[in-house]
Amino acid sequence: MNFLIILLSVLGLIALIQLVRVFEITGKLRGNNQDDIDFQENKLRAKLWLLFGIAYFGFFIWLAWEYGDDLLPVAASEHGAVIDNVLNFNWVILIIAFVLTHVLLFYFASKYYWKPNHKADFITHSTKLELIWTTFPAIVLAVIVIYGLSAWNDITDDAPEDSINIELYSKQFAWVARYAGEDNKLGEANYNFIGGSNQLGLITPETIQERKSSLEDEVINIEANLANAPEGGAKEEELQENLDKKKRQLAKIKTYERQNEVDPFVNADDDKIVNMEFHIPVDQPVNFQFRSQDVIHSAYMPHFRAQMNCVPGAKTRFHFTPTITTEEMREKTGNDEFNYLLYCNKICGAAHYNMQMTIVVESQEDYEKWLSEQSTFTSVETAQSREEEKEVSEEEVLAEKN
Amino acid sequence: MSTQAHAAEHHKESFVSKYIFSHDHKMIAKQFLITGMVMATIGMAMSLLFRLQLAWPGESFSVLNFFLGDKWAPDGVLDPNMYLALGTIHGTIMVFFLLTAGLSGTFANLLIPLQIGARDMASGFMNMLSYWGFFISSVIMVISLFVESGPASAGWTVYPPLSALPQAMPGSGLGMTLWLVSMVFFIASQLIGGLNYIVTVINLRTKGMKMTRLPLTIWAILVTAILGLLSFPVLFSAALLLLFDRSFGTAFYLSDIYIAGEALTQTGGSPILYQHLFWFLGHPEVYIILLPALGLTSEVISTNARKPIFGYRAMVGSILAIGFLSFIVWGHHMFVTGMDPFIGAVFTFTTLLIAIPSAVKAFNYITTLWKGNIRFTPAMMFSIGMVSTFISGGLTGIILADSALDINLHDTYFVVAHFHIVMGLSAVLAMFAGVYHWFPKMYGRMMNMKLGYAHFWLTFISGYGVFFPMHFFGLAGVPRRYYTNSEFPMFDVFIDLNILVTVFAIIGGFAQLLFFFNFFYSMVRGPKASQNPWKSNTLEWTTPVEHIHGNWPGKLPEVHRWAYDYSKPGKEDDFVPQTVPLEEGEKDGEH
Numbered sequence: 006m007n008f009l010i011i012l013l014s015v016l017g018l019i020a021l022i023q024l025v026r027v028f029e030i031t032g033k034l035r036g037n038n039q040d041d042i043d044f045q046e047n048k049l050r051a052k053l054w055l056l057f058g059i060a061y062f063g064f065f066i067w068l069a070w071e072y073g074d075d076l077l078p079v080a081a082s083e084h085g086a087v088i089d090n091v092l093n094f095n096w097v098i099l100i101i102a103f104v105l106t107h108v109l110l111f112y113f114a115s116k117y118y119w120k121p122n123h124k125a126d127f128i129t130h131s132t133k134l135e136l137i138w139t140t141f142p143a144i145v146l147a148v149i150v151i152y153g154l155s156a157w158n159d160i161t162d163d164a165p166e167d168s169i170n171i172e173l174y175s176k177q178f179a180w181v182a183r184y185a186g187e188d189n190k191l192g193e194a195n196y197n198f199i200g201g202s203n204q205l206g207l208i209t210p211e212t213i214q215e216r217k218s219s220l221e222d223e224v225i226n227i228e229a230n231l232a233n234a235p236e237g238g239a240k241e242e243e244l245q246e247n248l249d250k251k252k253r254q255l256a257k258i259k260t261y262e263r264q265n266e267v268d269p270f271v272n273a274d275d276d277k278i279v280n281m282e283f284h285i286p287v288d289q290p291v292n293f294q295f296r297s298q299d300v301i302h303s304a305y306m307p308h309f310r311a312q313m314n315c316v317p318g319a320k321t322r323f324h325f326t327p328t329i330t331t332e333e334m335r336e337k338t339g340n341d342e343f344n345y346l347l348y349c350n351k352i353c354g355a356a357h358y359n360m361q362m363t364i365v366v367e368s369q370e371d372y373e374k375w376l377s378e379q380s381t382f383t384s385v386e387t388a389q390s391r392e393e394e395k396e397v398s399e400e401e402v403l404a405e406k407n
Numbered sequence: 408m409s410t411q412a413h414a415a416e417h418h419k420e421s422f423v424s425k426y427i428f429s430h431d432h433k434m435i436a437k438q439f440l441i442t443g444m445v446m447a448t449i450g451m452a453m454s455l456l457f458r459l460q461l462a463w464p465g466e467s468f469s470v471l472n473f474f475l476g477d478k479w480a481p482d483g484v485l486d487p488n489m490y491l492a493l494g495t496i497h498g499t500i501m502v503f504f505l506l507t508a509g510l511s512g513t514f515a516n517l518l519i520p521l522q523i524g525a526r527d528m529a530s531g532f533m534n535m536l537s538y539w540g541f542f543i544s545s546v547i548m549v550i551s552l553f554v555e556s557g558p559a560s561a562g563w564t565v566y567p568p569l570s571a572l573p574q575a576m577p578g579s580g581l582g583m584t585l586w587l588v589s590m591v592f593f594i595a596s597q598l599i600g601g602l603n604y605i606v607t608v609i610n611l612r613t614k615g616m617k618m619t620r621l622p623l624t625i626w627a628i629l630v631t632a633i634l635g636l637l638s639f640p641v642l643f644s645a646a647l648l649l650l651f652d653r654s655f656g657t658a659f660y661l662s663d664i665y666i667a668g669e670a671l672t673q674t675g676g677s678p679i680l681y682q683h684l685f686w687f688l689g690h691p692e693v694y695i696i697l698l699p700a701l702g703l704t705s706e707v708i709s710t711n712a713r714k715p716i717f718g719y720r721a722m723v724g725s726i727l728a729i730g731f732l733s734f735i736v737w738g739h740h741m742f743v744t745g746m747d748p749f750i751g752a753v754f755t756f757t758t759l760l761i762a763i764p765s766a767v768k769a770f771n772y773i774t775t776l777w778k779g780n781i782r783f784t785p786a787m788m789f790s791i792g793m794v795s796t797f798i799s800g801g802l803t804g805i806i807l808a809d810s811a812l813d814i815n816l817h818d819t820y821f822v823v824a825h826f827h828i829v830m831g832l833s834a835v836l837a838m839f840a841g842v843y844h845w846f847p848k849m850y851g852r853m854m855n856m857k858l859g860y861a862h863f864w865l866t867f868i869s870g871y872g873v874f875f876p877m878h879f880f881g882l883a884g885v886p887r888r889y890y891t892n893s894e895f896p897m898f899d900v901f902i903d904l905n906i907l908v909t910v911f912a913i914i915g916g917f918a919q920l921l922f923f924f925n926f927f928y929s930m931v932r933g934p935k936a937s938q939n940p941w942k943s944n945t946l947e948w949t950t951p952v953e954h955i956h957g958n959w960p961g962k963l964p965e966v967h968r969w970a971y972d973y974s975k976p977g978k979e980d981d982f983v984p985q986t987v988p989l990e991e992g993e994k995d996g997e998h
Binding site for chain 2: 018021022025028029042047050051053054057060061064065068072075076077085087088091092095099102103106107109110113114117118119120123124125126127128129130131134135138139142143146149150153154156157158160161177195196197199206250253254295298299300301303305307308310311312313314316317318319321322342343346348349350351352353354355356357358359361
């Protein structure tokens with residue numbers, strides 16, 4: 006097989022060489038000077054531009070005809086409809102500019118081919134023309150800028166106060182959604198708390214204690230290993246490094262512990278964490294907060310014309326109001342299996358291509374019903390017993406004071 | 408030793424000093440061109456490999472197994488990590504190695520001394536260093552393809568933390584380190600080269616070659632070199648800090664990361680900082696690629712339309728305006744990073760301003776053809792094609808520059824379509840135009856025209872065939888850098904179109920064999936060129952066909968007029984070389 010490919014390539018190469026020589030010899034026989042050009046051939050080349058122009062526009066029209074309906078369906082959010090309007094407005098202008106310039110380009114190329122004993126017109130410039138085609142695009146662009154930026158300003162304005170707060174948390178290679186719960190406040194989180202069942206690193210009085218004791222165990226463990234490790238070896242160095250790291254982490258946890266004594270971390274108690282699928286109510290503004298665990302991801306929700314990067318070490322935000330429920334969209338698109346999707350749109354590693362989550366848009370009642378079925382981060386019993394303890398201790402403090 | 412005496416002296420040159428460590432700008436130009444062609448072959452081949460996967464996801468191809476081996480293409484099925492690596496290296500090679508070093512390196516070196524009437528570059532030695540810096544960087548980049556953990560895979564922009572943490576993907580191991588080291592050499596080469604270009608253009612113009620008489624190629628190359636000189640150092644610092652984060656535990660770009668079951672100690676850095684630094688180069692870089700392409704096209708179009716370039720002053724003004732604006736638009740790559748919306752608005756405004764000088768250039772090209780006397784040489788075909796891609800791709804830039812619209816199109820195939828057409832195709836077409844046009848100057852022989860036309864049509868049509876449909880993918884929400892779309896039933900409608908794209912890519916890729924054959928065959932067997940085969944005005948066509956050290960035998964030519972006196976009324980020929988003195992009462996330039 007390989008031999009055959011090599012043989013074919015060599016034969017092809019020889020054929021090509023012979024072909025080129027034939028071109029050269031026939032050229033010489035016709036008495037062509039290399040500096041001169043053949044009038045007929047040159048004219049044919051000019052006309053080919055016209056042909057290409059038709060083919061190019063034809064390709065464009067065919068693509069639009071064939072695939073125009075497979076683009077994103079109608080925007081399912083308030084601001085998305087505005088974005089679509091801006092986009093359509095731009096398309097009108099751009100397609101006019103595209104067709105106009107290309108018609109001129111191909112027309113001129115096909116018309117003004119070389120003719121012997123003829124000279125081109127010596128036209129160096131035209132201030133008037135140039136002024137026109139500087140100011141005219143400038144005016145059109147001004148309109149585009151103003152229209153686009155007024156939409157941008159509205160979209161990026163502060164979220165309405167009655168928005169539902171939801172966090173979208175990204176990691177290689179999955180999404181997690183967190184609802185703010187009864188208080189509509191997302192509890193605080195820190196990456197040092199990630200571990201065990203606490204996949205988002207939420208901070209509550211319990212997670213502080215859990216994390217502290219698990220880190221203290223680890224420190225004791227490493228110290229024991231360190232005592233047994235041979236001195237001066239690579240093993241010792243590694244353990245020492247690990248120990249320092251854990252101690253630093255422990256110190257950080259302890260700062261949260263002290264803070265907790267003054268102002269308890271209770272916002273995360275009623276937060277609800279969901280995987281695979283999250284629900285939002287129709288016609289209700291949703292304010293998303295985005296975080297990332299490891300690398301940059303991008304939360305892309307194209308049906309809502311929404312996108313925001315998830316950046317490790319930072320919180321980013323985007324808000325929108327969905328306007329069409331999943332059911333309604335299924336009817337509109339005629340696709341019973343249609344689902345709104347959230348997927349990753351910033352290269353994040355091997356499985357970047359499959360990092361998605363389903364979004365369900367539904368009525369307020371359905372949404373509330375679904376949400377009430379989800380469990381809170383801190384179980385109700387734990388929160389209650391913590392509350393009782395607190396009351397007891399406050400009574401003790403009061404008693405002491407008195 | 409004066410340059411005059413230097414030229415007259417006949418060097419006895421050894422093979423090494425003539426062909427390898429040459430100080431001669433013409434030889435260095437050829438070295439850049441051939442190295443660029445070799446790198447481009449690798450970059451192009453990679454794109455064909457990953458296009459196979461995109462058209463027929465998960466299917467087995469023995470060619471994949473042949474090139475990538477059992478580790479990266481077990482049973483002929485591409486590994487997702489290798490898919491990302493192929494895309495990354497394809498981008499890196501095409502942007503930096505072909506269209507920055509290959510394009511500028513070739514034509515700045517060849518044309519600056521020849522078109523301004525200089526014996527050589529200001530510093531031949533620095534020029535040699537520039538090439539060898541590029542060569543070393545190319546070698547390191549190629550070596551990085553063969554390391555155990557695979558080449559860099561975080562995309563050609565190598566955003567941290569993905570590129571900073573070997574735990575995040577295998578390509579962020581040794582392959583990434585080599586990528587960064589290669590870029591350090593590359594940037595050094597660019598800076599040395601750029602400095603040399605600027606000094607040469609400013610100081611070594613021959614008598615009468617006023618700035619207002621410079622051919623547009625030189626104007627474009629000059630501004631390109633200035634852009635490179637001001638922006639590449641910023642990429643250098645970005646790469647250096649990334650190297651620190653990777654190797655020395657610093658936290659310039661890293662903060663609050665939990666990866667591979669471990670919380671990293673780095674806090675306080677920002678991955679967004681890297682993006683600002685990267686795009687501070689990255690955006691001017693687009694024009695570092697595009698401006699020389701526009702310069703070459705201007706020259707070829709004017710010569711072959713036998714007509715002065717329309718609006719020379721406006722063209723120079725546009726080049727300067729584009730050059731300046733290119734420094735204040737980088738944020739449009741970052742609209743959805745969570746940046747302050749007000750800053751986003753400013754970047755939208757500045758970005759859309761660039762459309763004005765760009766439009767002026769496009770209109771001027773079209774008007775140059777108007778009432779011309781066009782000779783459709785292969786170079787002219789490529790140049791007209793370039794004007795078309797420049798317009799087609801440039802227009803979609805207006806959409807992406809609009810921050811409100813970018814929210815939904817950011818990082819989709821719409822972006823891939825846009826920049827491949829406006830920057831990739833345009834620059835490649837212009838580079839081909841340059842090679843076909845100046846081949847007689849480089850090798851003293853003519854390239855075969857018929858093969859040239861076949862090469863043009865195959866390249867041009869397949870170029871549009873590959874990238875035009877991608878607009879539609881993008882408008883349907885298909886993200887770039889996806890190993891396969893088959894996890895998304897909503898994208899199944901594009902299966903056929905993806906195959907069409909790959910078929911065009913294969914045709915376009917193999918069409919380059921025609922060029923390679925033509926190039927090397929003509930180098931040795933092509934018909935001997937005459938001194939001025941295209942009847943052009945510029946100075947390079949007054950040098951002898953056989954290359955000599957110092958370019959002109961005897962005195963340097965004196966320039967009396969601008970470069971665009973084509974079809975001037977009252978002249979016998981339809982061209983008047985710049986060395987012809989003005990007749991009494993004759994006016995020079997745009998009058």
